[in-house]
Amino acid sequence: MNQKLNTSCALALAFCTALLMTACSSSIVRDTGLDKLAPRKAEQDLSAGIRAYEDGNHKSAQKLLQGALDAGLLLNSDKVVAHKYLAFVHCSYGREAQCRDEFRDVLQLDPKFELGQTESGHPAWGPVFRGVKAEMAGKAQK
Numbered sequence: 001m002n003q004k005l006n007t008s009c010a011l012a013l014a015f016c017t018a019l020l021m022t023a024c025s026s027s028i029v030r031d032t033g034l035d036k037l038a039p040r041k042a043e044q045d046l047s048a049g050i051r052a053y054e055d056g057n058h059k060s061a062q063k064l065l066q067g068a069l070d071a072g073l074l075l076n077s078d079k080v081v082a083h084k085y086l087a088f089v090h091c092s093y094g095r096e097a098q099c100r101d102e103f104r105d106v107l108q109l110d111p112k113f114e115l116g117q118t119e120s121g122h123p124a125w126g127p128v129f130r131g132v133k134a135e136m137a138g139k140a141q142k
Contacts, residue, residue, distance in 0.1 A: 066082075086098075
């Protein structure tokens with residue numbers, strides 16, 4: 001009985017660890033505070049960067065998001081999220097060239113990526129994203 005319980009606990013712990021490593025950018029994980037248990041600095045910085053962005057601290061968000069990328073995010077989906085938020089930061093500061101570069105990185109990682117409905121309608125980055133997407137689609141056809 002005791003061995004069965006230990007095995008169950010070990011499996012639950014392994015599942016939770018895998019969940020945290022693969023879902024750090026998930027709002028549910030962040031909202032419940034489980035992202036703080038992520039074992040890797042890259043995923044912790046990603047989550048903290050998203051939180052800083054959502055709190056309006058764009059300077060801190062930029063540093064954390066870039067730090068997450070530099071630390072080596074494992075999943076392409078996390079890399080996409082980091083680049084997307086970096087694009088938002090750059091566009092918010094009127095740095096259109098850097099915003100475009102970040103959106104290019106997003107689309108190189110995930111060519112089928114689309115902004116959410118409210119994101120795509122944003123006046124600062126919606127048109128920039130659509131322009132980069134059209135530009136890259138044109139290059140792909142050549």
